[in-house]
Amino acid sequence: xxxxxxxxxxxxxxxxxxxxxxxxxxxxxxxxxxxxxxxxxxxxxxxxxxxxxxxxxxxxxxxxxxxxxxxxxxxxxxxxxxxxxxxxxxxxxxxxxxxxxxxxxxxxxxxxxxxxxxxxxxxxxxxxxxxxxxxxxxxxxxxxxxxxxxxxxxxxxxxxxxxxxxxxxxxxxxxxxxxxxxxxxxxxxxxxxxxxxxxxxxxxxxxxxxxxxxxxxxxxxxxxxxxxxxxxxxxxxxxxxxxxxxxxxxxxxxxxxxxxxxxxxxxxxxxxxxxxxxxxxxxxxxxxxxxxxxxxxxxxxxxxxxxxxxxxxxxxxxxxxxxxxxxxxxxxxxxxx
Ligand code: AHG
Ligand code: MN
Ligand code: MN
Ligand code: MN
Numbered sequence: 001x002x003x004x005x006x007x008x009x010x011x012x013x014x015x016x017x018x019x020x021x022x023x024x025x026x027x028x029x030x031x032x033x034x035x036x037x038x039x040x041x042x043x044x045x046x047x048x049x050x051x052x053x054x055x056x057x058x059x060x061x062x063x064x065x066x067x068x069x070x071x072x073x074x075x076x077x078x079x080x081x082x083x084x085x086x087x088x089x090x091x092x093x094x095x096x097x098x099x100x101x102x103x104x105x106x107x108x109x110x111x112x113x114x115x116x117x118x119x120x121x122x123x124x125x126x127x128x129x130x131x132x133x134x135x136x137x138x139x140x141x142x143x144x145x146x147x148x149x150x151x152x153x154x155x156x157x158x159x160x161x162x163x164x165x166x167x168x169x170x171x172x173x174x175x176x177x178x179x180x181x182x183x184x185x186x187x188x189x190x191x192x193x194x195x196x197x198x199x200x201x202x203x204x205x206x207x208x209x210x211x212x213x214x215x216x217x218x219x220x221x222x223x224x225x226x227x228x229x230x231x232x233x234x235x236x237x238x239x240x241x242x243x244x245x246x247x248x249x250x251x252x253x254x255x256x257x258x259x260x261x262x263x264x265x266x267x268x269x270x271x272x273x274x275x276x277x278x279x280x281x282x283x284x285x286x287x288x289x290x291x292x293x294x295x296x297x298x299x300x301x302x303x304x305x306x307x308x309x310x311x312x313x314x315x316x317x318x319x320x321x322x323x324x325x326x327x328x329x330x331x332x333x334x335x336x337x
Pocket of ligand 3 (some may be wrong): 120123124139250282
């Protein structure tokens with residue numbers, strides 16, 4: 001047969017990130033590399049719990065409600081604890097913001113580093129019990145002044161993030177990361193316990209054929225959104241209508257959008273005045289990745305990464321994906337006819 005022997009030169013996530021660091025020269029301290037290593041470990045730890053959830057009584061409710069008024073699942077709480085513990089212990093963090101915690105955690109001085117991590121420990125909670133893809137989303141800021149640590153350090157536009165990424169727990173665990181020089185995807189090789197570079201330099205196709213919205217909310221959508229959806233479902237011949245794909249886990253819907261192209265949307269509407277998705281730990285990291293992959297992320301009228309947050313759990317309208325598809329959507333906001 002003409003099968004190639006297995007590669008003996010694997011590019012692991014750690015190796016890849018270290019390489020980046022070495023390119024920065026002696027000025028780089030390696031702190032971000034160590035922080036990303038800590039995040040990697042949390043992803044492996046959460047991935048193994050997700051796999052075993054059904055077997056070790058990890059499905060179902062935890063019995064508490066979070067600040068968003070959502071019933072927390074056992075895996076939401078466990079994933080949050082895994083991340084808080086690992087990030088604090090890394091010694092590289094100053095401020096932590098989690099979907100599951102009402103207040104930001106200010107890391108005590110003896111464990112304090114220079115980075116702030118905002119995260120959604122477990123995204124797609126409603127899909128857990130059905131075994132459908134879920135994930136973890138994170139964004140990283142660097143404090144302005146060394147030694148400082150306050151909530152102000154994360155109330156900054158998403159464009160100031162130094163890195164962002166997510167891990168999707170699906171048929172395999174996939175970690176997708178940007179440190180501001182493009183986007184790379186890694187797949188967990190469970191037998192090695194390492195994330196291996198499998199998707200170098202991800203670029204979103206300029207146009208896709210898929211739209212991803214919870215159209216069950218269409219009666220609440222604002223006119224530009226419904227007019228746009230109509231335009232892709234009933235195009236002028238000979239154009240073909242778009243396909244619909246909606247998983248209900250942002251991580252999975254965005255992952256597919258990055259790889260296949262098209263548009264993902266969770267707009268604000270007549271019922272949810274500011275939309276549903278949270279700016280700091282859902283919209284910003286995904287907008288950062290989308291732009292780094294050559295796509296667009298907008299509220300419909302404003303670049304998401306330009307928003308200056310005023311609260312850690314604030315929400316925002318989100319449309320992201322292929323450049324041409326998102327531009328088509330934005331036209332309906334400019335000229336609602
Ligand atoms: P989370 O599970 O972290 O609370 O996030 C849920 C979010 C996001 O994953 C998804 O895009 C969206 O909620 C789905 O909402 P609907 O069920 O309203 O479609
Ligand atoms: Mn939630
Ligand atoms: Mn989420
Ligand atoms: Mn969540």
